[in-house]
Amino acid sequence: MEGRLNYEQKVLISEQLIQGTNFAKQLRAQLNSDSSAETLEALIQGILDSYEKSLGILKWSEPIKCQPQYVVAATLGATSVPASPLSVNNGSSRDDEFDRGLAAKEQFDSREAFKKRKMLPKWTNQVKISPEAGLEGPQDGYSWRKYGQKDILLAKYPRSYYRCTYRNTQNCQATKQVQKSDHDPTMFEITYRGNHTCIHGGSSTPALTSPKKQELKQANDGNHQADELARFRTGLMVETENLDLGSDVTEMPCPFTFPSSSAGLLYCENYSSSGVAHKGNRGGNFSSPFLSPSTPESSHFSLTPSPMTEFGQISSQRRSESDLTELVSATNSPTNSPIPDWDFSLDDMGFGPDFPFDMAGIFP
DNA sequence: GACATTTGACCCGC
DNA sequence: GCGGGTCAAATGTC
Numbered sequence: 001m002e003g004r005l006n007y008e009q010k011v012l013i014s015e016q017l018i019q020g021t022n023f024a025k026q027l028r029a030q031l032n033s034d035s036s037a038e039t040l041e042a043l044i045q046g047i048l049d050s051y052e053k054s055l056g057i058l059k060w061s062e063p064i065k066c067q068p069q070y071v072v073a074a075t076l077g078a079t080s081v082p083a084s085p086l087s088v089n090n091g092s093s094r095d096d097e098f099d100r101g102l103a104a105k106e107q108f109d110s111r112e113a114f115k116k117r118k119m120l121p122k123w124t125n126q127v128k129i130s131p132e133a134g135l136e137g138p139q140d141g142y143s144w145r146k147y148g149q150k151d152i153l154l155a156k157y158p159r160s161y162y163r164c165t166y167r168n169t170q171n172c173q174a175t176k177q178v179q180k181s182d183h184d185p186t187m188f189e190i191t192y193r194g195n196h197t198c199i200h201g202g203s204s205t206p207a208l209t210s211p212k213k214q215e216l217k218q219a220n221d222g223n224h225q226a227d228e229l230a231r232f233r234t235g236l237m238v239e240t241e242n243l244d245l246g247s248d249v250t251e252m253p254c255p256f257t258f259p260s261s262s263a264g265l266l267y268c269e270n271y272s273s274s275g276v277a278h279k280g281n282r283g284g285n286f287s288s289p290f291l292s293p294s295t296p297e298s299s300h301f302s303l304t305p306s307p308m309t310e311f312g313q314i315s316s317q318r319r320s321e322s323d324l325t326e327l328v329s330a331t332n333s334p335t336n337s338p339i340p341d342w343d344f345s346l347d348d349m350g351f352g353p354d355f356p357f358d359m360a361g362i363f364p
Numbered sequence: 365g366a367c368a369t370t371t372g373a374c375c376c377g378c
Numbered sequence: 379g380c381g382g383g384t385c386a387a388a389t390g391t392c
Contacts, residue, residue, distance in 0.1 A: 146369055148384060161383070165368090177383085 023047040038184070124191045142196060144176060156182045164198055172198035 023046035144162035157180035164172040181187035
């Protein structure tokens, strides 16, 4: 370390502290209600995680640099060969020498692509939804296409694999995995990988407008919800456009996906496995907190379209189940919604105007 | 017909 | 060899 924290580290730390603060607030609120032990446990764990991560950041001995993985993640979409760079060459045998050579090259490329794919930023969002939503899990603002389902060892429920609908047309590499929690059937664990580089898939022009089915699905969900979504997405639009996430700019997909966090726990899995914020990782493991306020006045988020419970869930008492499900998913858009959405007051968190970091440096 | 989902098979890393 | 992730043909839906 250079002896001083750079602003990215400060952001990381502050974010973790904010997260911890929020967890603590929520825990306090939960203590006054009849919350389940699991809920309390989750909050406590969240607090511990937050502070452990902050400490972990403080222990970094080197300045943060943009991780190679991020470069890969950010540029893959823009630089990959349009003709399905990730297409698998299945190792199929070809007869003539030329084709064999080609096949070998393709196989190599495929392997490289596989590695790259594995290095894509990955983060997990736990979303609590109504049981009626079934195994499909909540909808989010993107257009996903299911491409697989697998029974996972020791897991009660199968894991579903989705990729961006515009993968082929726009080479959007975003994927997600949805798995129902073993412990809590109303909880979905959604693991996102890669960022949307598609135009349609982003928050600015959500899936509502593209695939027919989703259009219909959304239409059936009622006007009220549509209004909520519209308001939410309007809040996202300006910022995502400014970010130009579709290009090869450095992305910070995980850290600032606050919309996700409004619906549940969100945590990033880093590219390494320790689960603690790592040096050199600019974006991974920001463990995007759910910053949803325990009270409306405790902080203000432009992205909070609906009342929240203390645990960052939309109050099912105030909303119909279907609304809940959709709103959860609406606020669950994982990508293209980085820091500009960070529209909360640091003052409320105890970070005064003198808190020594400069958010402006994050975005070019 | 276009698009989405299902599902068995395949590939890769561990 | 095993398990997770992905492919792609078959099938379903609109």
